[in-house]
Amino acid sequence: MAVDHAKPDIHLVAALRDLTRREHLSYVNPRVQCVQWHMPFLLTEKAVDPGITQVYTDLMTSGGHGNTYSVRLPRNSGLASVGACQEHLGRRFGATLLAVRFGDELVVTPEWDRPVDAGTTLHYVGRERIDASTFAAGG
Secondary structure (H helix, E strand, O other): OHHHHHOOOOOOEEEEOOHHHHHHHHHHOOOOEEEEOOOOHHHHHHHHOOOHHHHHHHHHOOOOOOEEEEEEOOOOOOOOEHHHHHHHHHHHHOOEEEEEEEOOEEEEOOOOOOEOOOOOEEEEEEOOOOOHHHHOOOO
16 A cells, blocks of 8 residues: 555556455555465566456456367378467467477477477367367368
């Protein structure tokens, strides 16, 4: 409250043990952004990129606008690169590729020209789970 009083136009981020208490802070300043105390990295993320924790919250909320899923590429996918997979996910389902598991290696935001093989696991965010059969050539 002291920070808000001293600098009312500052972008204020607070870490709380109990997020239900954020409504109390909103009486002081309705723009205050609150994060879980056990996730201190969110303090800096929220300070640098205002609104990012809303994205995280939506992803972690059942019934949110997007959920995270994974799918393994079938043998006959016809998709040879990460970029081809991303384009398939985006154009056909409005989904976004987050990471790819190449065997034992997980790569977040991999290069689009990196090759993919059958059995590669794609981790994505989307409105619904996508069946692997949609990746089959001509699927």
